[in-house]
Amino acid sequence: MVVNVGNAGRAESATNTGHLARTPYTRSDECIDSDAGTRGVAERYRDFAWREARGRSDAHEELSARISQDPEFCDLLSGSLPAGNKRQPNLLLAAVRYLDGPHAEQGPHGAAAYGRWREWTIRHWDEVRAVIMQRATQTNEPARCATLLPLLARLPQPLALLEVGASAGLCLHPDRYRYRYQQAYGYEGGAHGAGAVEVGAPGSPVVFGCRTQWPAGQLPERLPEIVWRAGIDLNPLDPVAVPDDLRWLRALVWPGDEERAARLSAAVEAVRAAPRPRIVRGDLIDELPALAAEAPPEATLVIFHSAVLTYLPPARRAEFAHLVRSLLEGRAGGGHWISNEHHSVLPWITAPAHPSPRPEDELLLTLALDGRPVALTGPHGQSLHRLRGAEEAAGAARTTGS
Numbered sequence: 359m360v361v362n363v364g365n366a367g368r369a370e371s372a373t374n375t376g377h378l379a380r381t382p383y384t385r386s387d388e389c390i391d392s393d394a395g396t397r398g399v400a401e402r403y404r405d406f407a408w409r410e411a412r413g414r415s416d417a418h419e420e421l422s423a424r425i426s427q428d429p430e431f432c433d434l435l436s437g438s439l440p441a442g443n444k445r446q447p448n449l450l451l452a453a454v455r456y457l458d459g460p461h462a463e464q465g466p467h468g469a470a471a472y473g474r475w476r477e478w479t480i481r482h483w484d485e486v487r488a489v490i491m492q493r494a495t496q497t498n499e500p501a502r503c504a505t506l507l508p509l510l511a512r513l514p515q516p517l518a519l520l521e522v523g524a525s526a527g528l529c530l531h532p533d534r535y536r537y538r539y540q541q542a543y544g545y546e547g548g549a550h551g552a553g554a555v556e557v558g559a560p561g562s563p564v565v566f567g568c569r570t571q572w573p574a575g576q577l578p579e580r581l582p583e584i585v586w587r588a589g590i591d592l593n594p595l596d597p598v599a600v601p602d603d604l605r606w607l608r609a610l611v612w613p614g615d616e617e618r619a620a621r622l623s624a625a626v627e628a629v630r631a632a633p634r635p636r637i638v639r640g641d642l643i644d645e646l647p648a649l650a651a652e653a654p655p656e657a658t659l660v661i662f663h664s665a666v667l668t669y670l671p672p673a674r675r676a677e678f679a680h681l682v683r684s685l686l687e688g689r690a691g692g693g694h695w696i697s698n699e700h701h702s703v704l705p706w707i708t709a710p711a712h713p714s715p716r717p718e719d720e721l722l723l724t725l726a727l728d729g730r731p732v733a734l735t736g737p738h739g740q741s742l743h744r745l746r747g748a749e750e751a752a753g754a755a756r757t758t759g760s
C-alpha cells in the first residue's frame with residue numbers, strides 16, 4: 359500500500375496555528391473564542407450569520423444575526439456557558455429546536471417572532487443549557503456512502519470496515535441502502551443528463567441520489583460483502599436504540615433542509631434490524647491500533663473517514679496518516695485507507711484544480727484511496743466527480759490487495 363504523506367511537514371508548518379484552519383469544514387463556530395466576553399459572543403454570532411448560515415438557512419441566518427445585536431442575550435450566553443465549543447451558535451440553535459422551542463422548524467421571521475424565541479429560550483434556560491452541556495455538534499450523513507460505494511465494491515472482498523469519527527455509525531452500513539447514480543456528462547452533473555443507474559439493497563427504505571460522470575459500466579453492480587464493521591468516535595450516538603439521539607441529529611440539520619432530515623430518519627429505519635456495529639468511545643488515534651487488530655485477518659481491512667480530520671490540529675492529522683499507513687503495512691494481507699475530507703484538511707493529498715471552478719466547488723471533499731485522489735465529492739454525498747487517474751488507483755488496489 360502506498361500512502362503519500364511526504365509533504366505533511368510542510369503542510370503543518372503552514373497551518374499549524376493550534377486552532378482549526380478556516381475552511382468550509384473548519385467553521386468559525388468550531389474555533390475557540392478569542393474574546394470570552396459578551397462582545398466575543400456577539401461577534402461569533404455575527405460571523406456565523408454571515409459566513410455560515412447565509413445562503414444555507416434563512417432561519418439560522420436571521421436568528422444568529424438578531425442574537426448578535428442583542429447584548430443582553432449575549433451577556434446571558436457569556437455569563438453561563440464556558441468559553442469555547444459550548445458557545446457554538448449551532449449548538450444553542452439546535453438545543454432550542456431539540457426542546458421544541460418556538461419556530462423550531464423555521465426560525466423567527468421578524469422582530470416579534472425573535473422576541474418570542476428569546477423569551478421562550480430565557481424561560482427554559484436551565485433545560486437549554488443542560489442540552490448544550492450534554493451534547494455536541496455532530497452530524498452523520500449516510501448519503502456519503504454513495505461516494506464510497508464505487509471504491510468499496512472494487513476492493514478485494516470480503517471487507518472489514520473501520521470508520522474513525524463514525525458518529526452514529528450510519529456510514530458503516532453501505533450495504534443497507536439503495537443508490538441512484540444519475541449519469542451526467544461534464545462536471546458536477548453539468549448540463550446533459552444521460553439516465554440513471556440504480557444499485558443497492560433491494561427494498562431499502564432509502565435511496566441516495568448521486569450525480570456522477572463515473573462511467574456506468576464501472577459503477578458497482580453488486581454491494582460489497584462486509585463481514586466486520588466497527589467505529590471510533592469521541593461521542594458515539596445510537597439513533598436506533600435511543601430516540602433522543604435521533605432527535606438530536608435531526609435538530610442539528612439546518613432548518614430548510616427537510617430532505618436531509620428525512621433522509622437521516624429513513625437511513626435509521628434501513629439499519630434498524632441490522633446488528634449494530636461496535637463504536638468505541640474515544641480519540642481516533644488513541645483507539646485505532648487496538649480496534650484495527652480486532653478485524654478478521656481473512657477480510658480486507660478498510661480504514662475510512664469523512665468530514666472528520668478537520669476536528670484535529672494539523673499535526674494530529676499527519677500523525678493519524680502515519681499511523682494508518684503503519685497499521686496497514688504491518689497487517690498480514692494489508693488493507694486500504696479511504697479518506698473523504700476537504701482538500702485543505704489533508705493538503706498533501708492534492709486534487710487537480712478544476713478548469714471552471716464555481717463558488718460551491720469550494721465545499722467539495724477529496725475522496726482518496728491510499729492517499730491518491732480519486733474523486734471530488736459533494737459534501738453530503740450528492741455528487742461524485744471522478745478524477746483522472748482514478749481507474750489506476752482503484753486498479754492497483756484491486757490487483758495488489760494492499
Ligand SMILES: C[S@@+](CC[C@H](N)C(=O)[O-])C[C@H]1O[C@@H](n2cnc3c(N)ncnc32)[C@H](O)[C@@H]1O
Nearest residue numbers: 496497498499523525591592593641642664669
Ligand atoms: C462531521 S461528523 C462526521 C460523521 C461521519 N463521518 C459522517 O460522515 O457522517 C464528525 C465526527 O467526528 C467525531 N470526532 C471528532 N474528533 C474526533 C476524534 N479526535 N476522535 C474521534 N472522533 C472524533 C465527532 O464526534 C463527530 O461525530
